[in-house]
Amino acid sequence: MVPEASRAPSRLHRLAERSPEITGAEIVAELVPPPQFEHASFESYRPDVNFPSQLEAVGRLTAFAEAWRPQRPGGFFSRTRKAPAQLPGIYLDGGFGVGKTHLLAALWHSAPGPKYFGTFIEYTALVGALGYAAAVRQLSGAKLICIDEFELDDPGDTMLMTRLLGELVASGTRVAATSNTPPNSLGEGRFAAIDFLREIRAMSANFEILRIDGLDYRRRDIEGHSVAVEGPELDRLVAALVARGANVTEDDFGSLIRHLSTVHPSKYIKLIAGVEVIALTDSYLLTDQTDALRLVAFIDRVYDAEIPIIATGVPLAEVFDEEMLAGGYRKKYQRSQSRMVALTTGELPPHD
Template sequence: MTAAAAQKTKRQVPRLTDRSPTITGAEIVAELVPPPQFEHASFESYRPDLAYPSQMGAVEKLQAFAGAGQGQRTGGFFSRSRKVKAELPGIYLDGGFGVGKTHLLAALWHSSPGPKYFGTFIEYTALVGALGYQETITQLRSAKLICIDEFELDDPGDTMVMTRLLGELVKTGTRVAATSNTPPNSLGEGRFAAQDFLREIRAMSDNFETLRIDGLDYRRRKAEGHAVAVEPETLDHMVTALAQRGSQVTRDDFGALMTHLATVHPSKYVKVINGVSVIALSNVFLLTDQTDALRLVAFIDRVYDAEIPIIASGRPLSEVFDTEMLAGGYRKKYLRSLSRIVALTTGELPPHAE
């Protein structure tokens, strides 16, 4: 390929920064299902680490919770086949990164009767923003089960909205299951004046039985623990090769992407990456603004759900959050994101990207 042809190919590669999608409340509701990698998640396909008995224990508890929701006996490889009754309307999976909480949450969703919804915390708050509080209640009131992944309360407004939303739904018979890296009575610690909202936080946590799941991050069990950065010239060659073979690759300057994400609500990030098979980022640098960092966390969550590999030049993506952030109130959120970044970022040409 001539230099001119390579430059032409580079110009033709689409950019995420050119995408400014819209999303409606109905579209958000329609998307409240497990992400693609958990489309077939089941209790049987979960692979517990036998060195951590709490993982097997969580499977049994969740099967009992699913069985209680159906009012029938539970079955399956892990179950004890007995009739159970849930004492609380909610169950809360607390644990570190990569211990399979989302897999188990999706398995619960698949094994439970509908109507049912599965979404991240940010998707539910976005739904309230799109529809309004009362219409959201109307949309979700008939649900037998609501699954909330990555439950984190980052500001007082979200605290009050979500606790009251769940409280109203639970009163009408909806059962709730949630995952997070923070126990429900600790949500908000270090991020805002949690004592001012202690009543709301306690009211929410009183609805949940907490299950602690211990273990190692499966994404790092066979990984070096850091993302790979490639040279700028290598990035150029990889993007060109992907484009030539018809892959849906995008290429963006990291700084430009961060600026663009500030103009797009996080609920729309899923549409920003829709149809993309590989994301290429150039000139990655250290983030020092926490607002930008949290936007990146939300973006990486959606990229991870969509299983889109990332190739990047500049600073390794696993070193993008500064030390002050990693020691602050959002520490667990950043560490979860780093775990996902390590899993996504590759220094090799993705073999099956289309």
């Protein structure tokens, strides 16, 4: 946070007035772990002693990282000893809240550069913004590509990422990934390794699977309840924040949804640059899936940036209609609902 005394006077901004531009280099520069994982390490991971697979995962990832460490010179016999063969890819398969993202970020921090860390959506947005060939050129030469929340519900995007990873792995890049499989309830939908291997069948032989058992350490309901305020309360809160010099945006929910359709998802990170609080008025139930998926991508960027939201109308976690929540993108919507709860209650949890 910028100290109060050093802040320039602010005015109320609208996200719908912003039309950011972003270059390929800028997109790639954003492919780093979220701020909450800036210092993630294997040592700072706290495995649950009731689930040995968590400690085992730390050991396997540490071994995976050994490939980047220079080998110490040894004696005569050491010159003939080969390092253990390793697959170029590793996949962390586990439920919601077992620390997969922490471990992925710890692996990223242990690797030399160039290296990249992003969600599946960020990588597909990069390809969408630059084109396939240019995206390959941007990522070529990377020592490590980390993909958090690998999406398995869009065949086209999955094939695109499989092709991209295949080219990068062939050139010497190593890959680490997690999946986005939050359970409906404890014990349901917890593991996705079979789905992952099936969907990336052209690349499956390159991946070692690490299954991480455990309970959600947040011990909270994934669905939860997001908080909506009344119009006068939103006005009061926004006025107080602006008076303090906070960088606040206020938009009509419908206007923001329409504006998101004019901004490529790769630019959402710049759309919210410098924003400290987002205010939305008159949120309503979405019935168009394209609008809903744009909102999911936007909320992902807001969540990573840890920007709280104040909203009126329908509580944000309830803006997806029943047909969407029962459809093929159900897991995306569930994840977004969980994040909307955190953003509107002011209780931003660590990533899983």
